[in-house]
Amino acid sequence: MVVIEQGKGFPVAVLKKNVPVFYAVPAAAYEALIDKLDDMELAQIVHEREGQPSRVITLDEL
Template sequence: MIFEQLTVHLSVSSYFTLQTMKPKILIINEPLWILIMQTIRPILAENSTNISEFKKNPMAAVAQADGFPVAVLNRNQPVFYCVPAAAYELLMGKLEDLELAQLVEARKNQTEIDVDINDL
């Protein structure tokens, strides 16, 4: 009964995979997605391609994404993300900013020490 409701959102191959899958954890009173998390992973990119197409011409996949990441799928599951250099550099810059903000937050209540540049 539960699997019949899922067919609206899932492909036929996923439907049969879910029917034969035995979940490791059964949580009562929780959403259905907890039961199927082991087989369905979110795609964290707006653009995706299958691995066969990506192997044929990886630069075409990157070009079609207009500078945004591309999720590369194998059997409709993401196996890796192809992130253009500019997007990766931006991501690393934002991560560095977050780390520095955490450092500033951790040190904001420390006592100040007077330092003379000539003493160094």
């Protein structure tokens, strides 16, 4: 935990023979990363649907 605390909120690489074997990522940084990935996925969907005709639907149709 000392090494994680020294990371001051940033991810910390854990090395084995000078090769990263995993990263310890603080919860806040991980959540921000997941939010960003979700936003990127939604932006891709919007981009793919640009120019498609729209239509009005009722709640019953959902």
